Amino acid sequence: MSLKYESQLREPLVDGDKNYHQVTVDICTPIEVKPSKLWYVGFYISVALLLFGVYSVYREVVYGTGQWNLNKTVGWGWDITNFVWWVGIGHAGTLISAILLLFRQGWRTGVNRAAEAMTIFAVMCAGQFPIFHMGRVWMGFFVMPYPNTRGPVWPNFDSPLMWDVFAISTYFTVSLLFWYSGLLPDFATVRDRAKTKLRKLLYGIASFGWTGSTKHWQRHESLSLVLAGLATPLVLSVHTIVSFDFATSVIPGWHTTIFPPYFVAGAIFSGFAMTQSLLIVVRKVLHLEDYITIGHIEAMNKVIVLTGSIVGCAYLTELFMAFYSQNKYEAYAFFYSRGNLFSPYGWSYWGMMACNVLSPQVFWFRKLRRNVTLTFFMSIIVNTGMWFERFVIIVTSIYRDYLPSSWTVYYSPSIWEVGFYLGTFGLFFTCFFLFAKYFPVIATAEIKAILKTSGENYKDRMTPIEKEEPAEFVHQFAH
Amino acid sequence: MAKKKFVVGSFDNEDVLFPAVKKVRTAGYKIHDVYTPFPVHGLDHAIGIRETSLHTAGFIYGITGTATALGCMGWIFTTDWPVNIGGKPHFALPAFIPITFELTVLFSAVGMVITFCYLCQMMPFVKKHHFSLRATDDLFVMVIECTAKTNVDDLKAFLTNNGAIDVNVQEAEPGWWFGRYDKDQQLIRDTYVQPV
Numbered sequence: 001m002s003l004k005y006e007s008q009l010r011e012p013l014v015d016g017d018k019n020y021h022q023v024t025v026d027i028c029t030p031i032e033v034k035p036s037k038l039w040y041v042g043f044y045i046s047v048a049l050l051l052f053g054v055y056s057v058y059r060e061v062v063y064g065t066g067q068w069n070l071n072k073t074v075g076w077g078w079d080i081t082n083f084v085w086w087v088g089i090g091h092a093g094t095l096i097s098a099i100l101l102l103f104r105q106g107w108r109t110g111v112n113r114a115a116e117a118m119t120i121f122a123v124m125c126a127g128q129f130p131i132f133h134m135g136r137v138w139m140g141f142f143v144m145p146y147p148n149t150r151g152p153v154w155p156n157f158d159s160p161l162m163w164d165v166f167a168i169s170t171y172f173t174v175s176l177l178f179w180y181s182g183l184l185p186d187f188a189t190v191r192d193r194a195k196t197k198l199r200k201l202l203y204g205i206a207s208f209g210w211t212g213s214t215k216h217w218q219r220h221e222s223l224s225l226v227l228a229g230l231a232t233p234l235v236l237s238v239h240t241i242v243s244f245d246f247a248t249s250v251i252p253g254w255h256t257t258i259f260p261p262y263f264v265a266g267a268i269f270s271g272f273a274m275t276q277s278l279l280i281v282v283r284k285v286l287h288l289e290d291y292i293t294i295g296h297i298e299a300m301n302k303v304i305v306l307t308g309s310i311v312g313c314a315y316l317t318e319l320f321m322a323f324y325s326q327n328k329y330e331a332y333a334f335f336y337s338r339g340n341l342f343s344p345y346g347w348s349y350w351g352m353m354a355c356n357v358l359s360p361q362v363f364w365f366r367k368l369r370r371n372v373t374l375t376f377f378m379s380i381i382v383n384t385g386m387w388f389e390r391f392v393i394i395v396t397s398i399y400r401d402y403l404p405s406s407w408t409v410y411y412s413p414s415i416w417e418v419g420f421y422l423g424t425f426g427l428f429f430t431c432f433f434l435f436a437k438y439f440p441v442i443a444t445a446e447i448k449a450i451l452k453t454s455g456e457n458y459k460d461r462m463t464p465i466e467k468e469e470p471a472e473f474v475h476q477f478a479h
Numbered sequence: 480m481a482k483k484k485f486v487v488g489s490f491d492n493e494d495v496l497f498p499a500v501k502k503v504r505t506a507g508y509k510i511h512d513v514y515t516p517f518p519v520h521g522l523d524h525a526i527g528i529r530e531t532s533l534h535t536a537g538f539i540y541g542i543t544g545t546a547t548a549l550g551c552m553g554w555i556f557t558t559d560w561p562v563n564i565g566g567k568p569h570f571a572l573p574a575f576i577p578i579t580f581e582l583t584v585l586f587s588a589v590g591m592v593i594t595f596c597y598l599c600q601m602m603p604f605v606k607k608h609h610f611s612l613r614a615t616d617d618l619f620v621m622v623i624e625c626t627a628k629t630n631v632d633d634l635k636a637f638l639t640n641n642g643a644i645d646v647n648v649q650e651a652e653p654g655w656w657f658g659r660y661d662k663d664q665q666l667i668r669d670t671y672v673q674p675v
Contacts, residue, residue, distance in 0.1 A: 019617065020516060020616065020617035021616055021617040024516075024616045024617065145551070145555070151560070152559065152560065153560070154555045154556075154559070154560050156564060157552045157555070157556065157574065157575060157578055158556075158564050158565075158567055158571055158574040158575075159564075160577075162578070163577040163578055163581075166577070166578045166581040166582065167577065167581050170581040170582070170584055170585040173585060173588070173589065174584060174585065174588045177588055177589065177592045178588075181592060181595070184601070185516075185517075185615065188615045189516070189615040189616060191615075191660055192609070192612040192613070192614075192615045192616065193612075193616065194660075197661040198661070200659075200660045200661040201659055201660060201661040203660070204606070204659060204660025204661065205603045205604060205659075205660075206603070208596065208601035208602055208603060208605060209600070209601055209602070209605035209606055209607050209655060210601065210615070211514055211607050211609060211614070212514040212515050212516060212614045212615050212620075213512045213513075213514055213599075214512060214513045214514075214515065214519075214522050214523050214526060214528065215512070215523070215528055215531075215599075216599045216601075217515065217517075217518040217519075217522075217523075218518070218523040218528065218530075218531050219531045219533050219595055219598060219599060220518065220595070221518050222531045222533045222534050223533060223591055223592065223595045225534075226533070226534050226537045226587075226591060227588055227591070227592075230537075230541075230584045230587055230588055231584075231588075233580070233584075234581075234584050237577065237580060237581070241577050244577075445516060445517040445518070446517070448516055448517040448617075449517040449518060449519075452493075
């Protein structure tokens with residue numbers, strides 16, 4: 001009899017006939033063998049995109065933000081759209097690792113490592129946009145509050161843009177610490193299996209001399225739990241603060257109190273979609289179907305349909321408020337600039353509605369939730385939709401606000417702004433390819449910890465009584 | 480630090496490990512440590528180590544962060560640089576909340592991780608003796624420290640009877656030192672084996 005009991009009704013989280021050693025072998029093998037040709041192809045494409053992005057950024061640094069077709073009216077274009085989009089994607093990792101840890105959701109163990117990695121890389125990409133949007137990026141250190149010889153001149157702590165600096169940098173730091181502290185025991189596993197000298201050296205450095213001592217595990221557990229407790233409100237605060245960038249302004253379409261929950265739900269929505277896109281590929285290529293099961297995919301699809309519906313609710317609330325407030329600027333933003341399909345940017349609003357509100361509704365059906373191909377397709381759709389959402393919020397609100405004389409005709413990005421966006425894709429996927437090759441993609445120690453309660457072969461052995469004599473079982477386990 | 484003599488018993492099942500730990504302790508042996516590939520719940524209490532106070536440290540770091548944020552922003556906007564921002568009060572507490580919260584979390588998280596590494600003596604290039612390489616893979620490795628009174632053969636037999644799949648004796652440095660895992664490095668200080 002094992003230490004902990006889990007019902008037969010729950011699907012196993014680890015499929016197949018596994019023991020502890022088998023888990024180690026399955027997860028460490030991709031690190032120890034040469035990557036496939038496909039890996040090299042993907043990696044070099046990512047690096048090429050990254051280099052194109054670097055050149056685009058170089059153009060912007062030399063010639064200014066005019067290179068992006070930004071003008072006096074549309075001062076926030078693709079760059080801030082992309083910033084909000086990437087930060088949103090970065091929310092799923094910490095949600096999975098922190099909030100689901102506090103909620104004791106066993107299925108998080110299969111996906112948390114990769115999702116956290118995704119978070120860190122996405123936040124790295126997001127950070128590039130506000131930094132280079134400064135225009136004079138070499139003055140970027142002005143955001144740091146320190147006693148200086150300029151007065152001292154301090155940053156404005158009352159400004160949401162300043163809160164963003166603190167929120168994003170704290171979020172990045174805490175996610176990185178959380179991720180890395182979880183990686184220590186797994187790096188030690190790779191180190192102790194290593195056959196080559198280089199691998200012994202590198203994973204020896206990376207594992208900080210981890211031994212697996214009981215006292216260390218005890219502290220590690222305490223650390224993970226408290227970091228999860230800290231990261232939970234942090235996740236919610238980060239996108240809340242990002243939404244304050246808009247909500248505290250007086251632009252029609254932005255000045256609403258609904259923004260914080262609406263942004264957080266949208267962030268989780270897009271983050272889970274990105275997690276799906278990545279993990280469906282990773283589980284296939286690295287043969288990890290036993291650890292990232294259909295059950296995991298289904299669980300994430302449930303979160304997608306929930307958050308997608310919350311976002312849909314928020315869209316409808318906004319529309320209603322635009323009517324109910326009887327504010328003509330608000331009504332113009334919602335019923336002309338956005339709602340009218342034939343207005344200059346109407347396409348983006350209806351694209352957003354189709355991708356974010358209508359299409360995820362397919363996940364109400366269990367059969368479709370468990371369909372891998374459909375899930376992959378939907379994850380792309382959802383992320384496109386979420387990009388549209390940020391574009392709608394930013395551009396349709398500012399291209400025509402109050403004074404018709406300051407309206408702009410039609411803003412479309414230049415090749416260098418698109419290049420910057422592609423460059424962050426390059427950065428993201430370069431990092432992710434390296435992660436998939438050199439890091440344990442699944443939290444090995446955590447999988448071992450749940451193996452005997454949630455592993456397929458152990459579950460069957462554990463309680464035949466539940467299957468054979470349900471009445472007796474209820475009697476035994478009823479309190 | 481001196482090298483010590485240890486009897487090392489490896490178990491392949493945590494359900495066998497628990498009764499064995501209990502019996503070893505009742506028999507009066509001193510468990511140096513148990514190395515496991517994942518956190519085994521209840522093992523810390525079974526081998527008699529006290530609860531960690533790491534979370535208390537985290538709380539103290541957290542309130543340090545709160546105090547730092549409020550103190551700094553308050554001082555800057557009331558004393559050092561009292562600039563009028565849209566007619567808001569100089570000490571605009573609601574506007575200070577987001578940064579105060581972020582710094583609380585940041586201080587607490589960074590402080591805890593550093594404390595964790597300090598307490599566990601973990602750092603890049605730190606090396607320790609590994610009693611079994613499979614302790615990070617699939618074995619639960621119980622390490623018992625030999626004292627002058629310990630009868631090694633008895634202890635080995637005792638462990639085998641209690642389900643250990645492999646028992647051996649090792650002389651090892653229990654502390655840590657700087658080293659690389661791709662090299663067999665001796666300690667900088669010359670060590671000797673304690674007479675048993």
